[in-house]
Amino acid sequence: MTASTLAPTARAHPPTAPDHGVNESLFPTLWSGDLDRFVNESDYRELTGESRTLLEVIANATDIPLDRPPEAVERWNRGDLRDVPETNQSVSIGPPTAERARAAYIEDAFVSIFAIQPSTRAHLTPDDTPLYVGDTGSVLALVDYRVDIRDNHTVDNVTYRWRLDSHQVQRVRLLVDGELENETLGSQTPELGFDELTAYPGVRHNLTIEADIAVAVERSKDECLERGANGTCSVWQNETWQAQSALTVTDSRDVTRYRLGVSGYETSYPNGDQGLELYMNRPWLGFETPAGTVRGSWRFYTARDRHWDSLRIDSTDGSRQTHSPMHPLQVYAFPMEGDPTVRSTAVTLLDSYGVERDAPELQPDVHLDVAEDTYTASYGLVVRVEDGSESSELIGTVQGLVRGVERPLSDASLATVPLIETELRLSIDSIEDGIATVEISLREAPSGRPIETSGRPGVIQIDGTTVDTGSDGTTVQQVPIGNGIVSARYVPEPWWRHTPGYLGDSDAVFASHGSIDIVNAIYQIGIPIGLLLIAAFLVDRITGIPIWPPWRH
Structure with missing residues (x-):
């Protein structure tokens, strides 16, 4: 606590200007969930006398997804925690949701976790939103309380006095699953680090902040034992003693340890x-x-913690709420x-x-x-x-x-996984009544070893059907000769699903009774090639680009 008076700063939800070392280009992207009321650039310039960056214009109209968790969130939170309004010992200020506690001479005491970082709240399903943390990180918190001592007063011949001797946050501790991980001497805005969560069993952990608050009060009792004729006390008995009061307040969060095991x-x-x-x-x-x-x-966004949108101020006059100058940010992941x-x-x-x-x-x-x-x-x-x-x-x-x-x-x-090239070969054994008997052979290209498709995933496709080779890597299939061309291709299982992995291959053969079928096949192939050559000739002549004849190049 400090000895200055309460002076909360009025700021918007969210803040409208960069602070705490966050650069101007990144700042507008951090405030998803703000009120998106688009103001065009001319109206904005007329209202404020300033211009905006492109990101500021976009962020004014909608929220912006992020490709990765920004480090700027941690920088912002560390700086923003220092924006807590200053108070004296008679005022306590913190988020309305903080659980307050009391003891002798201590009122409205609390500790509230401000941020755990780096961390990401992952939207996995409507009911599953774990807070992921790494093996190392830190917890930021706010501690506050107020001192409440009675006014001096007299009852009959006895005067009671109270004087505040000292008050402080003595120690702040970070516990992981109930075990001490770190501690620091008194601070109202502590940041406590944790290292190697792997030392604790399991992946789900509880992070708890404990703060010890102590108040020392000097009490005195002055009793008049004898009075003179004029009523003035002539004999006093004085007693003075020290009264101590201590209180421990806590706040905790459940987290899930996040590790990469690829x-x-x-x-x-x-x-x-x-x-x-x-x-x-x-x-x-x-x-x-x-x-x-x-x-x-997965993509990311960041948004303010709305539990800190207002602050509750407690004093001897009661409680009231005020706009908060503190806006801690949290990173979220979503599909x-x-x-x-x-x-x-x-x-x-x-x-x-x-x-x-x-x-x-x-x-x-x-x-x-x-x-x-x-x-x-x-x-x-x-x-x-x-x-x-x-x-x-x-x-x-x-x-x-x-x-x-x-x-x-x-x-x-x-x-x-070894990835092996394959060799698919077709040969025509015979042709009868427009049906070709085709022998299909599939082998590993480097070694010539036969590939048996019936014993592993992957297929050979020919004439719209799938066939399998035997242990010798061959099979025979009857197919219509159609236009005289018989083609097939080997479609192996993807290499990451079976070892060894194979690359696909294809083959085609002519199946014909005579010259008419051969001419027909040449026609089927030659027409597209001829059209391509004519196009190249025209481009050469019209544009002057030297691409004809193509065999010169």
Whole structure:
């Protein structure tokens, strides 16, 4: 406590100007859930005499999703806690929801957790919104109380006096699951860190702030034992003693420890590209490589804690509420509407999968494109990354939903899947009544080893049907010859679902009785090629671009 008088500062919900070291470009994006009443730029300039950035204009009309948890939230909260209005020992001020306690000479005492950071409140389902924290972090809190001592008074021949000797917040402690994790000497705005939550069993923990408040009062009793004839006391008996009072107040939050434990598979394509399948059994953000960024189904927003929109002021005159100058921020994660995204032409998203969940509901007045009805939480992401490095080491970072919780890709537990090129070959055994008997052969290209499709996922497609090869890698199928071309293709199971992994292949052969069928087949192929050559000739002549004849180039 300080000895100054109460002077709360009037500020908007949310604040309208950057503070606490948060830069101007990021500041407008932090206040999802504010009142979105759009004011066009000309009206705004006329009202305020100022101009706005593009982000400020957008934020005035709607809320803005974020790609990752912003560090600015932590900077804001640390600075904002210092905005608590100053009081003297006769006034207590804090959020209306704080649980007040009392003891001798102590009234309206409380401790209230201001923020736990870094942390992310995840909207998983309508009924499941865990507060994720990393292995390390800190808890910010506000402690306050007021001292209440009786007025001096006289009863008959005895005068009672009270004098405040001292008052203080003696110690503040952080407990994890009831065990002492950290403590500090008295502070009204403590920040207590925790390290390695892995030392505590399980992933669900309780963080508790305890604050010890102590008041010392000097009490005296002056008793008149004898009075003179004029009524003046001539003999006094004086007693003085120290009265101590102590009170411990607490506040707690349940949190879930968030760690990245990524597993999966990796492979190498024949041209040097990398294949990655990354999986984690809880929501995670995605990963970054030098080739590009991959994001799953999760995005973020930040919003103020509305429990701090007003402050309750307690004094000997009673209680009242006032507008709060303190607006702690919290990071939230939500499943966006749509599929995972890739931000690079050098990275191709091959697959994503996960658990289907009921879509959550966001806070009131938060306007973002959240998934509707149900969504698939992207636990697994599969990509192909173009070869852009001479190093075979995995380079990149896997990122979680909590700021700072990330791991190098090289630390991921990935099993290597060999990826083998295949060779599909068709040959015509005979033709009878427009039906061709086709022998199909499927082998591993490097070794020539036969591939038996009946013993593993994957199919050969020919003439609209699927066939399987036997242990010798061959099968025979009868198909109509149609226009004289018989084609087939091998569609293997994706490499991340079966080992070894195979690449697909295709083949086509002519099936004909004679020259008419051959001419027909040439016609079917030649017409498109001829049209392409004519187009190239015209471009060369009309534009002057030297592309004809193409065989010169």
